Amino acid sequence: DAGVIQSPRHEVTEMGQEVTLRCKPISGHNSLFWYRQTMMRGLELLIYFNNNVPIDDSGMPEDRFSAKMPNASFSTLKIQPSEPRDSAVYFCASSLGTTTLIQYFGAGTRLSVL
Amino acid sequence: AQSVSQHNHHVILSEAASLELGCNYSYGGTVNLFWYVQYPGQHLQLLLKYFSGDPLVKGIKGFEAEFIKSKFSFNLRKPSVQWSDTAEYFCAVNGGNYQLIWGAGTKLIIKP
Secondary structure (H helix, E strand, C coil), X not given: CCCCEEECCEEEECCCCCEEEEEECCCXXXXXXXXXXXXXXXXXXXXXXXXXXXXXXXXXXXXXXXXXXXXXXXEEEEEXXXXXXXXXXXXXXXXXXXXXXXXXXXXXXXXXXX | CCEEECCCCEXXXXXXXXXXXXXXXECCCCCEEEEEEXXXXXXXXXXXXXXXXXXXXXXXXXXXXXXXXXXXXXXXXXCCCCHHHCEEEEEEEECCCCCCEECCXXXXXXXX
């Protein structure tokens, strides 16, 4: 298996622009997590999907952030409009079910908002 | 609420030194415990896990961790570190739902 695949690996954009991050979970995994990692705040859970349904989005910073999972093999995290404070590494992780708790992480997207 | 504390934010060791990274959690029930490692510029990878059974857990690359329930601890150890162990190490705890509660991470630097 190719593992969790994220794209793009790096994104540089200007303040106010829309940013879309993509994630393909491991085939057969039905739980998907979006995390944000910064020096100041460490690893933060943004949103959790189970069977394509958002279960917990309490970590989403504000309305500028939205996430979708239209099918079992694809998810997006969108920031509109982007701000410099959104600069971070965004990780997607997937796991098999809700009882098998091992999360497998993608390589991350390093976002820089200028 | 559950929380995870990693007391050392930065650790610097010389090669061949022994390593122990502390992890304490707050949760009174049954827990599942994890250590993940993030090498420079890479994603997080599972190093080892404890679900039940022998409280001394062995992971990849010579790492081990001991679950001490009475101390709410799950410290990571390695008898002799190598330069390639330079990375950030994260402890995580699950107390029964889908979430992993993450520690702040410990940056380990090994001097060659």
